[in-house]
Amino acid sequence: DQVLHTVPETFQQVQHLQHLCRTLLLDLWKPLLPEDIWAGEDLHIRVPASLLQEVKDSLDQHMISYKVLIPDVQELVDQSMPKERSSHRQVPEGYNYTQYHSMEEIYQWMTEIQKSNSELVTQHYLGKTIENRTMYYLKISQPSNKPKKIIWMDCGIHAREWISPAFCQWFVKEILQNYKSDPKISKFLQNLDLYVLPVLNVDGYIYSWEKERLWRKNRSPYMNGTCYGTDLNRNFNSSWGSVGVSYNCSSEVFCGSGPESEPETRAVAHFIERKKSDILCYLTIHSYGQYILTPYGSTTKPPSNSKELMQVAEKAAAALMGKYGTRYEVGPTSLILYNNSGSSRDWAHMIGIPFSYTFELRDKGTYGFVLPPNQIQPTCEETM
């Protein structure tokens, strides 16, 4: 919804504006009644989003110039009631999902989530990072005697993409808050288990909080400790080291000393390999760019189920756009982005997981990696 400001100049314009307000039942902020609209006097009208185009077209047609006084009424409303928005009814109590959280806080959050939702959520050990920190994933599973297929989602493989772990946390919260009341979600959970890894690259994430905000890789030392970090998304065993990588540690796309050279990569790969016959869908969340990427990055040769992959991705992009109009591009990485090898998504597909996607969340470069917290909610809502 927007609030428009105009100053009618002629009697005809006044009449037209009165007509508009009366027939569309527009919310007049100033003056309060259509009959109080006068030439030469300020007019403030709140126009619901659904009528915006119609009203603006009508004003244009009648040569009535206007300014947008408030571009987003809801935003202003939200800003004026800070606490109301997210914290209190959340699981756990008081956790703010529209803020970025440190790794300490995320570890605590996982413990809390399991404690307060023990009938549905369990926390599990996945492995250790190079700096010996623990990687945990959450399993969301409704007890049943039916065997269930798995959907795996990992976030935070690249340290600086803060919106990604924020999304994983949001996702878990949404599921837990709504699985009893939302028929779609409860049906989902009857047939599927969700495995969520909120932060894959724990060391890197911490480093981006404490030392260098735009750090990307993990914190593996090379060259006698003179150079750090492998790009974990170039380290998987999918055409490893062939294209879109560097063999030089100082590069942001250094692929490591060999496929799965990094403990973080091995932790994820071994787990998925063990469970692969039950995994229906592999999702990995990144930013930025607003893409839903399908295999492959290492070649333009399409995957065997390319048509189906695209169909599902396109439906997802359409649903996403339906929320706030955000445009996501859909397609294979090698065609719409760049060539890269060793990505987790390619690897997952190559070992037989039929649906494998990389999501690149908001935005398109305006804020890039430093996406402001007021975009956490809309980004997460639309991606949901």
Add this chain to the structure above:
Amino acid sequence: DSDNVSRKYHLELVLEDVLDKDSTVNCAAEVLYHLGNKNIAPDVQFTLEGELKDTAEADNTFYNRIKSLEKELVAENIPDSHGNVSPEMQPIHLLAWVASGYVIWQNSTENTKFHLAQIKHVKQVKRSDEYLEFDYTILLHEMVSQEIIPWQMTVLWHPQHGVQVARDSRQPKHMPE
């Protein structure tokens, strides 16, 4: 269109005002990349359908505010780690955006995709003439290599005379340990 020396792209795009999403202007552009010599910036020709908004009022407010500062403006990390930009720093951020556009243009090839990631540091330099001068160190993110490239740029600005990048240079990446 292309031969082995250059490649030309015809683009139709819509410009959107960052501060007012409803204000848009159609644009047609031609970009010519010099394939032979990577050190020449691509040629750009464009036409706008309509006019850009008049920003005189906001420009003058900002100009006067800076001119009346007792001490030179200094700031770091815009946006901050969480993506926040204070209202006072908004114009500084916008100015960097515009100026970085020039730097990006001068350094683009068919295989690069740059974005301004963050202003690491900005310092105002007092001048005796009517221009405002800012010494920026920005971080550019290059999508294909995923590199973060520090870049220094000296930006001059005046409400009537617009933006000028007087000097710019790529900086070496030094690891904070």
